[in-house]
Amino acid sequence: GESVGLHLPTLSVQEGDNSIINCAYSNSASDYFIWYKQESGKGPQFIIDIRSNMDKRQGQRVTVLLNKTVKHLSLQIAATQPGDSAVYFCAENRAAGNKLTFGGGTRVLVKP
Amino acid sequence: DARVTQTPRHKVTEMGQEVTMRCQPILGHNTVFWYRQTMMQGLELLAYFRNRAPLDDSGMPKDRFSAEMPDATLATLKIQPSEPRDSAVYFCASGLGQGDSPLHFGNGTRLTVT
Numbered sequence: 334g335e336s337v338g339l340h341l342p343t344l345s346v347q348e349g350d351n352s353i354i355n356c357a358y359s360n361s362a363s364d365y366f367i368w369y370k371q372e373s374g375k376g377p378q379f380i381i382d383i384r385s386n387m388d389k390r391q392g393q394r395v396t397v398l399l400n401k402t403v404k405h406l407s408l409q410i411a412a413t414q415p416g417d418s419a420v421y422f423c424a425e426n427r428a429a430g431n432k433l434t435f436g437g438g439t440r441v442l443v444k445p
Numbered sequence: 446d447a448r449v450t451q452t453p454r455h456k457v458t459e460m461g462q463e464v465t466m467r468c469q470p471i472l473g474h475n476t477v478f479w480y481r482q483t484m485m486q487g488l489e490l491l492a493y494f495r496n497r498a499p500l501d502d503s504g505m506p507k508d509r510f511s512a513e514m515p516d517a518t519l520a521t522l523k524i525q526p527s528e529p530r531d532s533a534v535y536f537c538a539s540g541l542g543q544g545d546s547p548l549h550f551g552n553g554t555r556l557t558v559t
Contacts, residue, residue: 358484362455365545376550377488384545390474422488432501433548435488444535 341420343440352410354439356423361404365426367433368397368408374420380408380421410441418443451551452535459559463525466554468537469518474486474549476542477520478506479512482553483533491535494520495542527558 369377
């Protein structure tokens with residue numbers, strides 16, 4: 334499958350533990366943020382999104398936190414499972430109309 | 446589940462040959478994007494269409510790359526002539542064209558130019 338970067342930061346997590354993946358963004362005008370998960374051989378898959386008028390949003394086993402003051406976004410995965418092993422990307426919408434800019438990605442490895 | 450479909454999944458070609466990649470966006474989506482993913486550069490935006498009209502292709506090498514939408518159900522990305530440095534995975538994504546809705550990606554075309 335695709336190798337999305339030999340130099341990706343990697344987070345090793347024990348199965349069952351919680352994971353926290355961080356992302357810094359640069360454009361204070363960005364108003365919409367998304368987390369994607371990319372598994373080997375597949376395209377990025379939507380996980381969860383958040384608008385800039387919110388600071389927290391929860392999904393199934395995932396929570397996204399947005400700190401606009403320091404331009405920081407995080408993804409928390411509860412009770413990490415082997416199927417969560419993937420590369421995770423944050424993306425920001427810097428202009429009207431869906432045009433997303435992606436961060437460099439974080440590889441998550443779940444140890445059984 | 447509605448999904449973005451890309452063909453071919455894999456393409457191996459020799460330098461100098463023409464390559465055409467195809468994408469069927471999700472029905473009802475009015476924006477289509479082409480991204481390229483490499484180990485060194487990550488995900489780069491190549492081109493962007495809204496209602497089949499090209500809005501931004503500033504990320505695309507103009508001399509060899511071209512992107513079109515012949516109709517609402519088909520987007521194409523062509524490389525002519527191809528070069529080894531074009532080897533990458535090319536993703537198509539579609540969306541509703543709203544600033545607060547996600548893009549949905551296909552599974553990509555892995556291109557290898559020898």
